[in-house]
Amino acid sequence: MKMNSTPTQHLPDEALDDFLIGISSAESEVHLAACKDCRDRVQSFRSDLQTFNQSTLLWSESKPFLNLRPLVARRSFYFLLASPRWVMAVVFAFAAWSSFASLPAST
Amino acid sequence: MGTIAASASLSEIMHGEGIKTTQGARARAITELDDIDCMVKTYQARLLRFVTYSTGDADMAQTITQDTLLKAYNGRESFRGECSVNTWLAGIAVNVIRDHLRTERYKFWKKVKSSSVDVQDMASVLAADGLNPEGQVLAKEKVKLVSAVLETLSQKQRTIFLLKFSEEMSVEEICEVLGMSVNTVRTHLHRALKAVRGRLGAGL
Numbered sequence: 001m002k003m004n005s006t007p008t009q010h011l012p013d014e015a016l017d018d019f020l021i022g023i024s025s026a027e028s029e030v031h032l033a034a035c036k037d038c039r040d041r042v043q044s045f046r047s048d049l050q051t052f053n054q055s056t057l058l059w060s061e062s063k064p065f066l067n068l069r070p071l072v073a074r075r076s077f078y079f080l081l082a083s084p085r086w087v088m089a090v091v092f093a094f095a096a097w098s099s100f101a102s103l104p105a106s107t
Numbered sequence: 108m109g110t111i112a113a114s115a116s117l118s119e120i121m122h123g124e125g126i127k128t129t130q131g132a133r134a135r136a137i138t139e140l141d142d143i144d145c146m147v148k149t150y151q152a153r154l155l156r157f158v159t160y161s162t163g164d165a166d167m168a169q170t171i172t173q174d175t176l177l178k179a180y181n182g183r184e185s186f187r188g189e190c191s192v193n194t195w196l197a198g199i200a201v202n203v204i205r206d207h208l209r210t211e212r213y214k215f216w217k218k219v220k221s222s223s224v225d226v227q228d229m230a231s232v233l234a235a236d237g238l239n240p241e242g243q244v245l246a247k248e249k250v251k252l253v254s255a256v257l258e259t260l261s262q263k264q265r266t267i268f269l270l271k272f273s274e275e276m277s278v279e280e281i282c283e284v285l286g287m288s289v290n291t292v293r294t295h296l297h298r299a300l301k302a303v304r305g306r307l308g309a310g311l
Binding site for chain 2 (some may be wrong): 014021045051053055068093
C-alpha cells in the first residue's frame with residue numbers, strides 16, 4: 001500500500017482497512033508504530049466494535065435457553081425405527097417365525 | 108460445509124505438538140458436544156448473536172439457531188478439533204441461513220413483515236447490566252449505529268463482517284466456511300469496513 005511517511009500525512013483509509021483485516025504491509029505497521037493519530041483511529045474503531053460485540057452478546061445472553069432435548073429424543077426414536085439394521089432384523093425375525101409356524105407338526 | 112484450516116502452525120504440526128493440541132481440543136469439545144443441554148448453554152448466546160445480525164431478523168434467528176445446534180449435535184462426530192467450536196458452529200449456521208433465505212416461505216414473510224432487533228429490548232438489557240447512565244447511552248448509541256449500518260450492507264458483506272469482527276475468524280477461516288476466494292472475502296470486507304467507518308464518522 002502506497003503511503004507517505006511524513007508526519008503530517010497519515011495512512012490512507014485502505015491501508016487502515018488492511019490493518020484491521022489483518023493483511024497490512026510492513027510499511028503500514030512501521031507507520032502505525034510511529035504515528036499516534038493513526039493508532040488512535042484504529043483504537044477508536046476497535047473500541048466501537050467492542051462495545052457493539054459486548055452489548056449484543058449481553059442481549060443474546062438474556063434470551064432463554066432453547067430446550068432441544070425433546071427434539072433430540074424424538075429424532076433418536078425415529079432414527080431407530082428407520083435404521084436399516086433394525087428393519088432387516090425385524091423382517092428376518094418375522095420371516096423365521098412364519099416359516100417355523102407354517103411347518104407341519106409331524107415333521 | 109468445507110473443512111476449516113487447521114489453527115496449529117506447520118512447525119507445531121511437524122513437531123507433533125499441533126497434532127496433540129488438535130486431538131486434545133477435539134476430545135474436550137466432543138465431551139462438551141455430547142450433552143445437548145451443555146452445548147446449548149455454552150454456545151447458544153454467541154450463535155444467536157451472529158445469526159440475528161447476519162439475517163437482520165430476530166424471529167428467524169431463533170429458528171436458525173435451533174436448527175444449527177441440532178445439526179451440530181447430530182454431526183458432532185465430524186468435528187475434528189482443527190478450529191474452535193464457535194468457528195465450527197458459525198460455519199454450520201452460515202449454511203442453515205443460506206437454506207432458510209432460499210425458501211419461498213421466507214421470501215413471502217420477508218415481504219409481509221420484518222422483525223429486526225429491537226433497540227429498546229437491547230437498552231433494557233444494558234440497563235440491567237449495571238452500566239452507569241452515561242455508559243448506557245453511549246453503548247446504546249454505538250449499537251444503534253452499527254446495527255443500522257449493518258442493515259444497509261448486502262447479506263454477504265454483513266456475514267463476512269460479523270465473522271471477522273464479532274466471531275474473530277481469520278480471512279482464511281472465512282474463505283473455508285463460505286467457500287469463497289481470499290480476494291472475494293477481502294473485497295467484501297473492504298466494502299463493509301468502508302460503510303461502517305463512514306457511519307461511525309468521527310472514529311475511523
